[in-house]
Amino acid sequence: xxxxxxxxxxxxxxxxxxxxxxxxxxxxxxxxxxxxxxxxxxxxxxxxxxxxxxxxxxxxxxxxxxxxxxxxxxxxxxxxxxxxxxxxxxxxxxxxxxxxxxxxxxxxxxxxxxxxxxxxxxxxxxxxxxxxxxxxxxxxxxxxxxxxxxxxxxxxxxxxxxxxxxxxxxxxxxxxxxxxxxxxxxxxxxxxxxxxxxxxxxxxxxxxxxxxxxxxxxxxxxxxxxxxxxxxxxxxxxxxxxxxxxxxxxxxxxxxxxxxxxxxxxxxxxxxxxxxxxxxxxxxxxxxxxxxxxxxxxxxxxxxxxxxxxxxxxxxxxxxxxxxxxxxxxxxxxxxxxxxxxxxxxxxxxxxxxxxxxxxxxxxxxxxxxxxxxxxxxxxxxxxxxxxxxxxxxxxxxxxxxxxxxxxxxxxxxxxxxxxxxxxxxxxxxxxxxxxxxxxxxxxxxxx
Amino acid sequence: xxxxxxxxxxxxxxxxxxxxxxxxxxxxxxxxxxxxxxxxxxxxxxxxxxxxxxxxxxxxxxxxxxxxxxxxxxxxxxxxxxxxxxxxxxxxxxxxxxxxxxxxxxxxxxxxxxxxxxxxxxxxxxxxxxxxxxxxxxxxxxxxxxxxxxxxxxxxxxxxxxxxxxxxxxxxxxxxxxxxxxxxxxxxxxxxxxxxxxxxxxxxxxxxxxxxxxxxxxxxxxxxxxxxxxxxxxxxxxxxxxxxxxxxxxxxxxxxxxxxxxx
Ligand code: SF4
Ligand code: SF4
Numbered sequence: 001x002x003x004x005x006x007x008x009x010x011x012x013x014x015x016x017x018x019x020x021x022x023x024x025x026x027x028x029x030x031x032x033x034x035x036x037x038x039x040x041x042x043x044x045x046x047x048x049x050x051x052x053x054x055x056x057x058x059x060x061x062x063x064x065x066x067x068x069x070x071x072x073x074x075x076x077x078x079x080x081x082x083x084x085x086x087x088x089x090x091x092x093x094x095x096x097x098x099x100x101x102x103x104x105x106x107x108x109x110x111x112x113x114x115x116x117x118x119x120x121x122x123x124x125x126x127x128x129x130x131x132x133x134x135x136x137x138x139x140x141x142x143x144x145x146x147x148x149x150x151x152x153x154x155x156x157x158x159x160x161x162x163x164x165x166x167x168x169x170x171x172x173x174x175x176x177x178x179x180x181x182x183x184x185x186x187x188x189x190x191x192x193x194x195x196x197x198x199x200x201x202x203x204x205x206x207x208x209x210x211x212x213x214x215x216x217x218x219x220x221x222x223x224x225x226x227x228x229x230x231x232x233x234x235x236x237x238x239x240x241x242x243x244x245x246x247x248x249x250x251x252x253x254x255x256x257x258x259x260x261x262x263x264x265x266x267x268x269x270x271x272x273x274x275x276x277x278x279x280x281x282x283x284x285x286x287x288x289x290x291x292x293x294x295x296x297x298x299x300x301x302x303x304x305x306x307x308x309x310x311x312x313x314x315x316x317x318x319x320x321x322x323x324x325x326x327x328x329x330x331x332x333x334x335x336x337x338x339x340x341x342x343x344x345x346x347x348x349x350x351x352x353x354x355x356x357x358x359x360x361x362x363x364x365x366x367x368x369x370x371x372x373x374x375x376x377x378x379x380x381x382x383x384x385x386x387x388x389x390x391x392x393x394x395x396x397x398x399x400x401x402x403x404x405x406x407x408x409x410x411x412x413x414x415x416x417x418x419x420x421x422x423x424x425x426x427x428x429x430x431x432x433x434x435x436x437x438x439x440x441x442x443x444x445x446x447x448x
Numbered sequence: 449x450x451x452x453x454x455x456x457x458x459x460x461x462x463x464x465x466x467x468x469x470x471x472x473x474x475x476x477x478x479x480x481x482x483x484x485x486x487x488x489x490x491x492x493x494x495x496x497x498x499x500x501x502x503x504x505x506x507x508x509x510x511x512x513x514x515x516x517x518x519x520x521x522x523x524x525x526x527x528x529x530x531x532x533x534x535x536x537x538x539x540x541x542x543x544x545x546x547x548x549x550x551x552x553x554x555x556x557x558x559x560x561x562x563x564x565x566x567x568x569x570x571x572x573x574x575x576x577x578x579x580x581x582x583x584x585x586x587x588x589x590x591x592x593x594x595x596x597x598x599x600x601x602x603x604x605x606x607x608x609x610x611x612x613x614x615x616x617x618x619x620x621x622x623x624x625x626x627x628x629x630x631x632x633x634x635x636x637x638x639x640x641x642x643x644x645x646x647x648x649x650x651x652x653x654x655x656x657x658x659x660x661x662x663x664x665x666x667x668x669x670x671x672x673x674x675x676x677x678x679x680x681x682x683x684x685x686x687x688x689x690x691x692x693x694x695x696x697x698x699x700x701x702x703x704x705x706x707x708x709x710x711x
Binding site for chain 2: 256257258259260261263264267268270271272274275296297324326327329330331332333334377380381382383384385386387389390391403405406407408409410411416417419420422423424427428431432433434436438439440441442443444445447
């Protein structure tokens with residue numbers, strides 16, 4: 001029985017991690033589904049292509065070459081080293097050691113390349129830390145990153161360092177044990193794996209007894225896998241959710257020209273009615289039709305679409321959008337990154353209430369997205385230039401949220417800035433945003 | 449004053465039972481704004497000069513609704529859109545050219561769903577087509593060898609991915625085209641879009657147009673080329689703010705072509 005204890009323990013830890021992960025995924029799905037429907041399932045081939053290019057191929061990351069290259073290293077390292085995690089999990093469950101080693105030279109190559117990647121990841125992460133903390137890069141200094149977002153970003157970097165060091169320590173101890181022919185470690189077939197990096201750690205382990213080496217190897221093995229399982233569950237609370245959500249988010253992102261803003265269908269039917277000379281304005285709404293008039297625009301996250309909500313969870317908080325934003329560059333309060341972070345924070349606050357009480361009604365909350373998180377001043381500073389949308393590496397459209405909220409301000413609250421109201425009155429009365437007469441529209445022809 | 453402009457209306461065409469090759473959508477700025485009217489005229493001169501068969505809606509034209517939509521007033525936008533679509537469809541319009549990227553974007557992208565389906569092109573794209581068909585000839589002229597920087601209008605560039613047509617025309621003028629620090633996909637807004645043209649800016653430490661003008665001036669241009677009446681206004685104001693208006697003109701690409709041909 002005793003001999004199975006590690007396996008039992010491992011299965012318990014693993015099951016626990018999976019349980020919490022599934023719970024978080026369910027919460028995420030529930031929260032995203034609070035959003036309104038929008039059809040993003042058309043043009044599957046185009047979507048798939050875009051996902052492969054932008055999410056998998058990271059085509060937008062490389063527009064900033066240094067950060068982009070480093071990110072690709074960490075990303076590729078992360079994905080590939082996960083093959084090793086699969087072996088670790090199976091070893092843990094089955095009580096085996098280096099289960100995949102039957103692959104022979106292929107295995108050696110894999111382990112060897114994992115080690116090289118681990119080193120590259122380690123170096124990249126250190127550079128990331130320096131960029132983020134010492135180099136005064138503007139997009140990492142904004143107000144909205146104070147507190148948790150900044151800590152979150154750093155925690156992950158520390159975490160990666162620890163994981164990579166554990167991985168290399170584990171390999172070094174294992175290598176030493178194999179060399180000394182320790183039971184359960186050494187194999188008749190010779191050395192399993194290749195250790196191009198961790199071999200340089202051997203001097204550190206020099207002189208340790210076999211039993212101490214086993215403790216070191218086991219400790220590193222356990223901490224490494226527990227660390228990874230912890231990371232999996234940390235994601236939900238972090239901007240690092242993007243490593244999972246970047247894929248669906250890019251897949252479901254907008255494929256139309258960026259200048260095309262959605263036409264509100266509910267408005268179309270009303271306008272058609274107003275313009276139809278035969279329509280009876282006092283007609284009762286048809287049987288089964290919604291009696292409550294639909295709300296125009298968005299004042300809270302529940303008025304946004306599920307895609308916009310998914311995007312808020314996907315946002316990497318990289319600030320590429322804000323760095324390109326003309327309003328932000330000229331000192332206005334608006335920051336498209338903050339728009340996304342606010343959306344997520346508000347959605348999370350509703351989520352937490354729902355965790356406690358599944359009947360919770362978000363519309364009764366005091367602090368809503370509009371005014372509670374995002375101010376009117378921010379919304380009116382946007383030039384709708386699409387620079388943020390173009391810059392985003394994961395297909396997020398902060399502008400669409402700004403527009404939905406402006407629609408609410410104008411159509412539900414008539415709260416446009418006074419000068420804009422003037423322009424709109426002009427359009428209504430004389431078909432131009434300025435007070436000129438429509439009958440004078442062709443005067444330019446005869447003016448000198 | 450040069451030759452009288454020939455600007456027929458759709459109504460007159462209909463009266464004669466004719467259809468023009470293309471409808472020229474002048475837009476509000478192009479019809480009323482003093483600076484933009486010059487762009488309108490420059491474009492018409494080119495069309496007249498090479499005999500393009502076009503017509504305008506004249507007094508039947510009405511704001512596309514772009515500023516209303518970007519301000520958040522979807523009602524007013526759709527009212528405008530449907531009114532315009534009724535007129536355009538009544539004339540059975542097929543192809544539209546406009547010198548305003550905002551009108552271009554709105555009619556091209558937002559009208560189809562409301563029943564307005566047309567082949568819509570920006571004036572730089574249209575001239576590029578004419579060039580390719582051999583109907584338009586452009587030669588260096590006044591701007592040959594001059595340092596020119598081109599400002600991408602958001603609603604032509606990022607919004608509709610057209611970066612090359614205006615640049616191709618400038619290259620035909622044999623100018624020395626210098627790109628700003630942020631250009632094409634990364635082009636910086638002039639500050640007018642999203643109905644900002646019609647309101648004061650929010651509190652900040654600089655106006656967007658000044659910021660963009662500074663980027664333009666960094667290229668040490670002899671003139672700044674634009675492709676949008678609103679960008680033109682913003683950049684012109686920026687240049688004035690920097691007291692460079694005597695040295696650096698802000699010109700629409702079509703004005704440069706008309707100038708080169710001495711029209
Ligand atoms: S669209 Fe608005 S929020 Fe986005 S970059 Fe332009 S001004 Fe900033
Ligand atoms: S919206 Fe996109 S560009 Fe902006 S911070 Fe989030 S991930 Fe980065």
